[in-house]
Amino acid sequence: MLGKILGGIAGKQVADNTASVSGTKGAILGAVTGSVLRRASIPAMIAMAAGGYALKKYKDRKDREAAKRKRFETPPAAA
Known part of the structure; x- marks a missing residue:
């Protein structure tokens, strides 16, 4: 749970610095990235x-x- 929250925060920060990614999309990608990396x-x-x-x-x-x-x-x- 905490990993998804931190991933979402990190994803939103990335989205703020990237023009092609919105804040919501960045937060979702950040939350999903944590679970993908955990299984890789x-x-x-x-x-x-x-x-x-x-x-x-x-x-x-x-x-x-x-x-x-x-x-x-x-x-x-x-x-």
């Missing part, structure tokens, strides 16, 4: 952490490439 094995937790890290690196690289492309695009000519 150590190798599964390591795989989830590695996958999250790889996803973050992939998204960061795509954001950098998009910013670089945007910087070199020429604005439309004024008629």
Whole structure:
């Protein structure tokens, strides 16, 4: 019970810092995450952490490439 409450609080904090997740959705995800992690094995937790890290690196690289492309695009000519 306490774990779900603390997970919900942590999820709401994450939702406050993330534009695509609402406060309620973050609280629910935080509460569910605690029970999922409690049932997961150590190798599964390591795989989830590695996958999250790889996803973050992939998204960061795509954001950098998009910013670089945007910087070199020429604005439309004024008629």
